[in-house]
Amino acid sequence: MELIDGKKVSGDIKKEIAAEVAEMMAAGKKQPHLAAVLVGHDGGSETYVAAKVKACEECGFKSTLIRFEADVTEAELLATVDKLNNDADIDGFIVQLPLPKHISEQKVIEAIDYRKDVDGFHPINVGRMSIGLPCFVSATPAGILELLGRYGIDTKGANCVVLGRSNIVGKPVASLMMQKGNPGNATVTVCHSATKNIKEICREADIIIAALGSPEFVTEDMVKEGAVIIDVGTTRVPSTVTKSGWKLKGDVDFEHVAPKCSYITPVPGGVGPMTIVSLMKNTLLAAKKVIY
Numbered sequence: 001m002e003l004i005d006g007k008k009v010s011g012d013i014k015k016e017i018a019a020e021v022a023e024m025m026a027a028g029k030k031q032p033h034l035a036a037v038l039v040g041h042d043g044g045s046e047t048y049v050a051a052k053v054k055a056c057e058e059c060g061f062k063s064t065l066i067r068f069e070a071d072v073t074e075a076e077l078l079a080t081v082d083k084l085n086n087d088a089d090i091d092g093f094i095v096q097l098p099l100p101k102h103i104s105e106q107k108v109i110e111a112i113d114y115r116k117d118v119d120g121f122h123p124i125n126v127g128r129m130s131i132g133l134p135c136f137v138s139a140t141p142a143g144i145l146e147l148l149g150r151y152g153i154d155t156k157g158a159n160c161v162v163l164g165r166s167n168i169v170g171k172p173v174a175s176l177m178m179q180k181g182n183p184g185n186a187t188v189t190v191c192h193s194a195t196k197n198i199k200e201i202c203r204e205a206d207i208i209i210a211a212l213g214s215p216e217f218v219t220e221d222m223v224k225e226g227a228v229i230i231d232v233g234t235t236r237v238p239s240t241v242t243k244s245g246w247k248l249k250g251d252v253d254f255e256h257v258a259p260k261c262s263y264i265t266p267v268p269g270g271v272g273p274m275t276i277v278s279l280m281k282n283t284l285l286a287a288k289k290v291i292y
């Protein structure tokens with residue numbers, strides 16, 4: 001069993017990005033600039049946005065954090081999106097999700113100029129991704145493919161089971177894994193809450209990508225000997241041993257599943273760090289104006 005070290009790979013990529021940014025700056029180009037909009041004080045969102053700002057520093061990017069209280073109106077938020085769309089110094093920006101219930105996430109996503117949508121959530125980016133055109137691919141699926149590629153995992157013709165059908169992970173990763181390419185070219189099955197026989201389907205999988213948000217859903221009896229396991233789950237569960245009082249739990253029962261695998265991602269330190277570095281890669285692409 002080999003552990004897929006997302007922390008190490010993401011560190012390597014950040015160094016590659018920083019070297020490229022240093023070259024760009026030496027050539028007199030503008031410093032890449034990412035803005036993040038954070039609404040309210042959700043613990044997870046605070047942590048993710050802080051990590052994104054820190055990653056910008058490590059990559060040599062400029063970053064701007066725009067904060068609103070949870071009672072911000074949809075109109076105010078849309079006005080900020082409009083301002084960022086029209087700010088020539090901002091190469092790309094994200095609006096951290098989830099948003100408070102009184103704001104339509106879809107409306108906000110669709111208001112973002114797709115050329116600055118480094119999250120890859122805008123329907124133009126999602127559509128272009130699904131037909132294999134250059135676009136901003138959303139960060140978690142891009143990070144998963146990057147890990148499979150860097151570890152030389154052969155996905156061609158593999159039976160890949162995706163657990164979960166979210167717009168952010170399940171759907172796009174299924175689409176990328178079935179596309180012609182490397183990684184890609186897999187035979188993909190997507191399982192969700194209405195799927196019958198999930199255990200049997202998983203037992204046939206060469207690769208399982210678990211993105212349900214259900215701690216330890218994937219158990220030993222669901223995994224074939226030698227399978228590759230990608231765990232996207234990051235549920236906060238109470239803990240008596242951490243200072244914060246919680247720890248992250250993946251969608252896979254790591255302790256019992258890991259011995260059966262050829263490769264497995266840990267939680268934390270697997271997919272999570274890759275998500276942030278994929279956002280940095282998209283920001284660099286946006287700054288270089290190579291996609292749009």
Ligand code: GUN
Nearest residue numbers: 094095096097098119139
């Ligand atoms: N919330 C959870 N994941 C993400 C992400 O990748 N981008 C944004 N904007 N919000 C999120």
